[in-house]
Amino acid sequence: MPFIPHTEADVRDMLAVIGAETIDDLFDEIDPRLRNVSLDAIPEGASEQEITRLMRERAGRDEGGLCFIGAGAYEHHIPAAVWEITTRGEFYSAYTPYQPEASQGTLQVVYEYQTMMCGLTGMDVSNASLYDGASALAEAVLMAVRANRKSKSRRVLLPKSVHPFYRQVARNICANQAIDFEVVDFDAEHGTVDRAALDRWAGEDVTALVIPQPNFFGALEDVDALTDWAHDNGALAIGVVNPMSLALLKAPGRWGGGDGADIVVGEGQPLGAPLAGGGPYFGLLCCRKKHVRQMPGRVVGRALDADGCDGYVLTLQPREQHIRRSKATSNICTNQGLLVTAATIHMSLLGPEGLRRTAATCAANTRALVERLTAIDGVSRVFDGPYFHETVLRLPMAADAALEALAERGVFGGLALADHYDGLNDTVLVCATETKTAGDLDAYAEALAAVLETHAAPA
Amino acid sequence: MPFIPHTEADVRDMLAVIGAETIDDLFDEIDPRLRNVSLDAIPEGASEQEITRLMRERAGRDEGGLCFIGAGAYEHHIPAAVWEITTRGEFYSAYTPYQPEASQGTLQVVYEYQTMMCGLTGMDVSNASLYDGASALAEAVLMAVRANRKSKSRRVLLPKSVHPFYRQVARNICANQAIDFEVVDFDAEHGTVDRAALDRWAGEDVTALVIPQPNFFGALEDVDALTDWAHDNGALAIGVVNPMSLALLKAPGRWGGGDGADIVVGEGQPLGAPLAGGGPYFGLLCCRKKHVRQMPGRVVGRALDADGCDGYVLTLQPREQHIRRSKATSNICTNQGLLVTAATIHMSLLGPEGLRRTAATCAANTRALVERLTAIDGVSRVFDGPYFHETVLRLPMAADAALEALAERGVFGGLALADHYDGLNDTVLVCATETKTAGDLDAYAEALAAVLETHAAPA
Amino acid sequence: MTEQLIFERGQPGRRAHAQAPRQAPAVDDIPDALARDSDIGLPEVSEMDVVRHYTRLSQLNFSIDTHFYPLGSCTMKHNPRACNTLASLPGFLDRHPLAPASHGQGQMCCLYELQEILTEVTGMDKCSLTPMAGAQGEFTGVAMIKAYHDHRGDHHRDEILVPDAAHGTNPATATMCGCRVIELPTDADGDVDIAALREKVSERTAGIMLTNPSTLGVFEQDILEIADIVHGAGGLLYYDGANLNAILGKIRPGDMGFDVIHMNLHKTFSTPHGGGGPGSGALGVGSHLRKFMPIPTIGRRGDGAETRYYWMTEADLPHTIGRLSAFMGNTGVLMRAYIYARLLGRDGMTRVAEYATLNSNYLMARLKDAGFEVAFPDRRASHEFIVTLKREKSQFGVTAADFAKRLLDYGFHAPTIYFPLLVPECFLIEPTETESRETLDAFVEAMVAIREEARADPETLRQAPTSLPARRFDEVAAAKRLDLAYDAGSSAAA
Amino acid sequence: MTEQLIFERGQPGRRAHAQAPRQAPAVDDIPDALARDSDIGLPEVSEMDVVRHYTRLSQLNFSIDTHFYPLGSCTMKHNPRACNTLASLPGFLDRHPLAPASHGQGQMCCLYELQEILTEVTGMDKCSLTPMAGAQGEFTGVAMIKAYHDHRGDHHRDEILVPDAAHGTNPATATMCGCRVIELPTDADGDVDIAALREKVSERTAGIMLTNPSTLGVFEQDILEIADIVHGAGGLLYYDGANLNAILGKIRPGDMGFDVIHMNLHKTFSTPHGGGGPGSGALGVGSHLRKFMPIPTIGRRGDGAETRYYWMTEADLPHTIGRLSAFMGNTGVLMRAYIYARLLGRDGMTRVAEYATLNSNYLMARLKDAGFEVAFPDRRASHEFIVTLKREKSQFGVTAADFAKRLLDYGFHAPTIYFPLLVPECFLIEPTETESRETLDAFVEAMVAIREEARADPETLRQAPTSLPARRFDEVAAAKRLDLAYDAGSSAAA
Known part of the structure; x- marks a missing residue:
């Protein structure tokens, strides 16, 4: 027993x-x-x-392999302190802070998290997290529909350069909400939103435009122009960002000529969550203050106690399902509390300079990898233009077969895009984070050269 | 920086x-x-x-191998809770509880540890631990010399059936204390103290007799007779025990016809310390109440605070070196606090029934292993008689070579005794703790059979 | 004891030097217009600052590991440490979700076996582990009910029946799935009002959302009849697994007639609540709903040494309601649930229901004997039960909230208060199977002592808590003057 | 907040069921006379009882991870978590000490490199890692000095010179090694009295035990002269590494003329203090002492891919003073020290000395400015310094102990008090390099506030602490009526 x-x-x-x-x-x-x-x-x-x-025994079976896969989940160094503290019983085995007097630890952590997210994104307000990046996009879409009272169309423009899984999740979660998702194609040269395709919707009633930065291909979108386009057309601008990239990239709160993006979501995993086979990760969601009451999920606010001392409480609960029931802004009631705790500790340990160095090293490593790989005959970049820490390469053979052969050599070489995009056969999305050494990059290049050679050799 | x-x-x-x-x-x-x-x-x-x-990478290099080595350090299951709690910062990064009001956590843990040790050994008093089992024996010898005021000889009888490393450490630490260590041989048939060899000292001035239980060979000594012998000859009885074995074996406090052993030491490692390449472990030391002021090391006692509430403090400090300086009972000032914390949590999780089941499973597994191995041609037990969870086997080839060949097959087959005992060439000390499954025992037997076959085959 | 904000500890230029690459390589190919042009608003602190700050913050929490936490409907039971330790082995943590399945067979084997275990213990046909929380499990279930009707051409079925005592997520979920919520009243025994149910089912009924035992702490006695009525009308039954702990291994939702269920693994399977998540809302379905299951779900091919686990996708499940998370749900949570399930095993699961129910009925009996009023005195308690403090309110002028706050001073986390809404001044108390009798007795003693305080000096309760890191908060003011992020510039707190 | 004893929580028959084999096999071949015939005195509790009890107990401690802990001579600095996490990798934890060296090359490589790093940073010829604590390191050092003299036939050298300010372990160790202790006086500047030294050295001098900087918080200015005097008399110099943090990477004991040293890795190399241990007293020796080193020490053969590490035994070191622990000392502690050393690296080590000294001199200057009396106002502080509260004692009737206890109420661990014995009402304050300026400033503020309390109401100090889990204890009564173990039968505490 x-x-x-x-x-x-x-x-x-x-x-x-x-x-x-x-x-x-x-x-x-x-x-x-x-x-x-x-x-x-x-x-x-x-x-x-x-x-x-x-x-x-089972964990041992799954060990090993140099990982160059990104595509929405990234291998980063996580300081040992992060999870040693996060899994302290007082964080690990507590629940939602319904009794704030007995939960100031959790509540203050979330308040600090919200502050850090606002700092990173340049937005006014953050919630206490959602399940993951993909479902956060779905919630952002629903939120935009509620918030954009001037728009009646429930039409959301969803570029193809957004992560294909995110697009699927957004559609599935919004399936019964009569949202009209419209796809916007990408430019074959740059891999970014095709301005002409977008302009087809100019002047129409558009509720929101989703703007990925970096986009699924790792490429940098012209976020200023896209944000301005959205606002010029009465649409809200929903940013989808990798928080790690924000150390180098313009904060969404400063996108465009006006007040920046309206809602920002993203996958929080790069901030302290291990890859762990897919989760738990967490979704970040920030917005401008005027939309705060349309925001889904939990929020923590500063409050005064009976002695006049500062403290923290769950606030804006009247939006939530346990009070508003069928009229709630969302059915969500948990956040990803433990991941938020880890992320908050992680960000504190990195600080602005640590985050900048990490992001810059990711970018530099990927550039060095691309240089090594494109030096191999028949390997080339598919898109030109600036990118953060991943990009698409074309191989002189079927990408699936190449990746399988690489895996046998202990290299996870990236994600094959053929299943996700017509016209991107023989391409892989590759990423080298700060965890990779020059030797690792060499190992990938050597393995790929060997695989291509074997493939090219007459049978 | x-x-x-x-x-x-x-x-x-x-x-x-x-x-x-x-x-x-x-x-x-x-x-x-x-x-x-x-x-x-x-x-x-x-x-x-x-x-x-x-x-x-380095840890990965050292992984793997089925371990059947005992010889003073034993592989046991350690509940995950043990080190998750022990390494909480408040235990891990605190120091000696000089300020008891700010150290009740550490102090109460030690008091509970002392209580558990008294319970296990049947002794009156325990200290807060020493460095390891071997150095604890040295301290016990010095303590016995101080405590046995009737004896002038400083003569300590040290059976050869005591762990050879413990004997070395005792001699080395007492090297400049004019202790006269006398070796007592073992009985070739049983591997236990040779009564005739012991009786050579009957009637002489003997300060203390060391009594290992189980002894280095895993064999059970006739502790009642040995304890009585010591007391009959005016000597103190120093028990050296494996605390895990005490779940099955008579408590040292009940050895012999009188009041039991006078001092009990042992290696605490089986109680929650990982093998870890050799340490940190901890030495336990218990004694009868009348000797408490001769006891080395820290001790925690219950005290009342200014509100009359129970609490815990370091006590009997006047024995210690920071007060008595060159006249201290020992130069020891640390205990193995973190290991004591782990052991206390470990013993709480096992409880009496868990400890009993673990010890019984160790005993049963070793018997099953011995049965499988002695079924192989040329393999036999060296000593007869009862044992706890290890015993000595004779092989039909050089033990060193056999162990090396076993290691190549992923089995650490035990300790070769040739280096430590004349006349025990071709013998190994083997142990199977509760961590071993029937499959593991089979694996050892199969590997050994294969090794012996290869050896026997004409070159 | 309070702790300043991490932002108040910092100094410009201070760093935890070991935690970032030693050099910052130049990245000069990002166009200026796209590059960061504002401060990165993170604190600047040392590693020790961080360790000390968050260690101290943690100590401000009540938690299962430190306090009895009888929060009704939340199943705050022991979280075995082994589940965390073993789920955190490097082989599991390092696995990229898009790495080849051939290099993840260890983890996938665990997840597949968890699907099988959950299927058996719920009496369903198949399980999927992707939903990331209870609410997403609910969403998945109702979306599948919708898909089922749509697939049959029953596009008009858009009404979901929900008892008035249900968790707020039930109606919120139904709305998210585009359904209308039809509320069902509760009868005097705490069961669904069967007559009302008969009246409200129709050809528009998509289904009913039920948790059984209900949030009122009693087992729905007419469940088989309810199933007949709803099925008879063409609707499906959805089981909210919030209270599965009450029946685990003892009664199975599949046997009661449920077509689709979700399980809160963070409750019944003891994965950590983590201060509010991550949860996990694993799904179980009847065979008729199997083809609508979300992806990815894990499949198995071959046997013995040839066994291979694989991710089922649209190719395997063409009618799937699709993907609901970027990757594989809260995998690490699922691993913890798997380890817990293996530690319990078959018998252990049954004992969860038995001892959770024993503790609950014992605590109810003790409180009743001590003079407290329970909501359904003639019913068996399930794993939880309700005390109403309306008499104490009228006699002493103290509320359930006052009682709850005072319990904190006594070292107990408060039960769930003011839920379900049907019962005034309500305490929903769930002791769970992992608490000892002594702890329950101590809780009764505290309740009695607090009532005595309420009689003698009600202000003691109204001022409570007084021994915690904070006193009661002005939550109304906080919601009005929203302060959701620290502003280093404007704050006077430093 | 107090916590009952674990024994008071139990019930006969209660168990943590997952933590032992499921069956208890019969063991029927142990003779009755040797078999257990009394209760096993362990508590009978559930797994959750254990987790809750020890988690709560932990919270009663002050620690580096929660409080500023300026305990002089103890070097309570940040313990990086990575050291614990990485030293606890399964490959390291599972290794049996007697397993073949061929299967332990990963760990042995770390230990060998640690020997090399310590050798370089101390300026010695070779290091050995076996001593299990500072006191055992001292013992090893003095035993080697004895062995050296004996080996040369100088059997009459049996006197060890020890300054009167030394740690108590120094004279206690000398006694354990069979030596007579000759105490050396301190001069007005805190240095060894050179004239007295010259007078006391003789052909009986085995050696001198020094820590430099001394326990008085100042660097021994005449160290080179002292070395000459002692060496000139045929004695050797032993360096007590207690205060190595003050000079790490900046000054090397080998360069000062020491022949043998020990290092407290739990201080200078930040392995955990663990509530009182385990420590580690790694040893460094000059070339003339190399052959006497304790075993096992790690050796290396070959280079590059052919590198093999092995245990040096009596065969390699026939003059060794031998084995001092059953196995390889506190290996896990050594692994933590190695990881820390690698994180610091060459430059990082030098900075330890620099910033420990900066913090100490800053705090001394601030306290001096605030009107406190420091023991050696004209000297540089080393990594620590002494404040004497004798004026406060005479003016307000409060002792250093009263000040110390009141500091606890302010959230600071007290400095070392009443040591060294030479200075009345003494605070030995060691801030370490890992504390921030803000923390030091807050400490000064607390000291000033407490002095103000002493002036206004000295009883506040005498009653302190009042905000901790316990008030001051009657330690005299505790030592008289010894209660060293809980007796379930006789205790009225339950």
Whole structure:
């Protein structure tokens, strides 16, 4: 009976207090037809020792490999302090701070997180996080529809240069909300939003324009022009950003000639979350102050206590589902609290200079990788133009086969784009973060050269 | 400048307050000949990311292998909670509880540890731990010499069945204390103290007799008879025990017909300390109440505070070196605080039933291993008689060569005894703790059979 | 004890030097117009500043690891440390979600087996692990119900029945799925009003959202009849797994007639609540809903040494409602749930329901004996139960909130208060199976002592808490004068 | 806030079920006479009981991670978390000390490199890592000095010179090594009295034990002369590394003329103090002492890809003073020191001395400016310095202990008090290099505020601390009525 403290004497005495004969009697209101359950497919309980050994074996199977995949999840150094502190029981095993007096630790962390997010994005307000970057985009779309009262069309322009999974998630979550998602193609040369395709919507009723920066291809969009276009056409500008890139790139709050983006979302994973096979990560969402009451998710605010001391509380709860029920701004009630804690500690450890160095090293490493790889015959960049820390390369063979051969040599060479984009056969999206050494870059180049040579050799 | 918080402005302002021009000026009292240091052999500082990668590579090199070595350090399951709590900053980064009001956490842990040790050993008093089992034996010998005022000989009988490293350490630490260590041989059949060899000292002035249980060979000594012998001859009985074994074996406080052993020491490692290449472990030391003021090391006692509330303080400090200086009971001033914390949590998680099951599983696994191995032609037990969880096997080839060949097959087959005992060529001390499955035991047996077959095969 | 903000600790130029690359390479190919032209608003502090600050902040929290936390409907039970330690092995943490499945078989095997375990313990046909929280699990379930009807051409079915005692997420989710919410009343025993249900089902009924036991702490006695009524009308039943801990291994939602369910793994499977997340809302479906499952779900090919796990995509599930997260949901949370499930095993799961129910009924009996009024005195408690303090309010002028705050001073986290809304001055109390009898007894003693304080000096309660890092907050003022981020320039707090 | 004993939480039969083998195999071949026949006196508690109890206990401590901890001579500086995390990688933790060296090259490489780093930074000829604490390092050093003389036939050299300001371990160690302690007086500047030294050296002098800077917080100015005098008399110099942090990378003991040294890695190399240990007392020796080094020390053979590390034993060091621990000293501590050394690197080490000294001199200057009396106002502070509160004692009737206890209420751990014994009402204050200027300033403010309290109401200090988990203890009574273990039977505390 793992984790159950009851002794036989406890059970006997407790049943006597209840006035029941057996524990099974406590279920006697339930239809007997429901009370005959077999769980044969579930293994017997194991000791922690047994499970430890099992999990170590399985983790060992998944170890190794130099990872050059990005595409929305990035390998970064995470200081040891981050998770040693984050998993302290007081953070790890607490719940939503419903009783603020007994939860100032969690609440202050979130307030600090919100402040850091505002600093990074240049926006006025941040929420306490959403599930991940993709679902945050969906929430941003719904929020934009609520916030843009002048627009009646519920039309959202979604460039193809946005992460394909994000576009799918946005559509799936908004599926029953009568949102009219319109695709905007990208420019074949630069891999950024095709201005002509966008201009087809000029003058129409557009609720929002989604602006990725960097975009899925790693390329830098002309965010000033896109933001201005949105505002000129009565649309809200929704930025989708990689927070790590913001150390080098213009803050969304300063995009365009006006007050910047209206809503900014992004994947928080680069800020302290391990890759971990896909999650948990967290979605960041910031906005301008005038939209704050349309913002989904939890928010923490500063408050005064009965002694007049500063402290922190959940605020703006009337927007939330436990009060507004079917009229809530969203059904979301959790945030990704533990990830926010990690991110806050992570950002504190990096500080502005650490973040800048990390981002610059990512950019420099990717440039160095691209240089090495494009020096190989038949390998070239697909798009020109500036990029942050990933870009698309064309290979002289099927990308899937090349990646498989690379993986056998211990190199995860990137993401093949053929499945996600027509016309991008034989291309891979590659990324080299600050975790890569010059030797790692060489290893990739050598492995790729060998793979291409083998492929080119007559059978 | 890792870990230094000073900004340039800080340095400037602080020097101004001091009235110095540069930091180097602060060293101006020091002879200039001493101030010109080159540290070329030390690498440049590395980032945490770089060191993380390096250490992971090195740790990876040392991974793997089924370990059947015991000989004083034992692989046991350590619950995850043990070190997650032990390494909490408040335990990890605190120091000796000189200010008890600000150290009740550490102090109460030690008091609980002392209580558990008294419970396990059946002794009256425990100290707060010593460095390790071997040095604890040295301290026990010195303590016995102080405590046994009737004996003038400073003669300590040290059976050969005590761990050879413990015997070396005791001699080395007591080297300048004029202790007369006398070796007592073991019985070739049973591997336990040879009663005839011991009786040579009967009637002589003997200060103390060391009694290992189980002894180095894993064999069980006749502790009742040995304890009585000691007391009959005016000697103190110093037990050297494996605390894990005490779940099954008679508590030293109950050895013999009188009041039991006088001093008990042992290696605490089996109680929550990872193998870790040799340490840190901790030495336990318990004694009868009448000897408490001769006990070396720190001790925690219950005390009342100004409000009359219970709490805990370091006590009996007048014995210690920071007060008694050259007349102290020992020069020891640290205990192994963090290991004691781990052990206390570990013992709490196991409880009496968990400790009993673990010890019984160790014993059963070793018996099962011995059965499998002695079923192989030419492999036999060297000693008969009862044992706890290790024993000595004779192989039909040189043990060193066999162990090397086993290691190549991923099995660490035990410790070869030839280097430590004349006449024990071709023997290995083997141990199978509760961490071993039936499959592991089979793997050892198969590997050994294969090794012996290869050896026996004509070249 | 309070702690200044991290921003108030910093100094321009201060750094945690070990935590960034030693050099900053020049990146000179980013056009000026796109480059950062404003401060990066992060604190400038040393590594020790950070460790000390967040360690101290953590100590300001109540948590399971430090306090009894009987927060009704939240299942605040022991989070075994092994789940965290083992889910954090480097082989698992380093795996990129888009790395080849051939190099992730260790983790995928765990996830597949978790799907199988959850399927068995809920009596469903198949499970998917992608939903990232309970609310997303609800969304997924209702979206699948919609997809099911749409697939059959029943496009007009857009009404979701929801009991008035339901969690707020239920109606909010129904709305997000484009459905109208039809509220169902509760009868005097705390069960759904069957007559009202019969009246409200129709050919527009898409389905019903239920949690059983309900938020009132009682098991819905007519569940089989409810299933018949809804199914008879062509609707489907959705099970909100919020209260699954009450029946784990003892009663199965699939056997009750539910077509789709979600499970809050952070409750029933003890993954950490983490100060508000991450959660995980794993999904179970009946065979008729299988083809609508979200992706990615893990499939298995082959057997024995040939076993291979793979990600099911649109190719495998052409009718899928699609992807709801960028990658594989909260994988690390799922790993913790898997480890927990393996530690419990078959028997352990059944015991969760048994001992959670034992603790709940014992605590209810003790409080009743001590003179507190419980909401449904003639019913068995499930894993939780409701005390109403309306008598204390009228007698002493103290509210449930006052009681709750005073409990904090006694070293207990407060139960859930003012929910469900149906019961006035309500405490929803969930002790969970991992608390000992002594802790429950101490809680009763505290409740009795506080009532005595309420009688003798009600101001003690109204002023509570007095022994915590903060006193009661003016939340109304905070919501009016929103201060959601620290402004180094304007703040006088420094 | 106090916490009952773990023994008071238990119930017979309660268990943490996941933490032991599921079955208890029968072991029937242990003779009855040797078998356990009494209770195993461990608590019987659940896993959650344990987690909650020890988590709460931890919160009762002050620590570096939570408080400024300027405990003189203890070097309470930041313990980087990476050192713990990386030293705890499974490959390192699982290694049996007697496993073949061929399967431990990763760890042995780290330890060898640590020997090399320590050798360079101390200016010695060779290092050994086996001593398990500072006191054992001292013992090793003096034992080697004895071995050196004995090896030369100088058996009569049995006197060890020790300054009167030395740590108590120095004379205690000398005694353990069979030497007589000859105490040396201190002059008015805090340096060793050279005239007295000249007088006391003789053909019986085995050596001198010094720490430099001394415990008085000043650098021994005549160190080269002292070395000449002692060497001239045929004695050797032993360096106590307690205060190495003051000179790390800046001045080297080897250059000062020391023949043998120990280093407290838990101080200078930031391995955890752990509530009192484990420490580590790594040893450095001059070439003439090399052959006496303790075992095991790590050696290296070959180069490049052929490099192999091995354990040096008696075979390699026939004159060794031998083995002082069962295995390889506190290996895990050494791994932490290695990681720390690599993070610092060459420049980082020098900066340790520089900024530790800067902080110390700054804090001394600020306290002096604030009107406190420092022991050696005309000397530079080393990494620590002494304030004497004798004036406050005579003016206000409050002691250094009262000041110290009141500092706890202000959220600062107290400095070392009443040591060294030479200075009355003494505070030995060591801020370390990792504290920020703001923290030092806050400490000065607290000192000033407390002095003001002493003036206005000295009872405030005498009653302190009042805000901690405990008030002041009656330690005299505790030492008289020894209660060193909980007795479930007789205690009324339950």
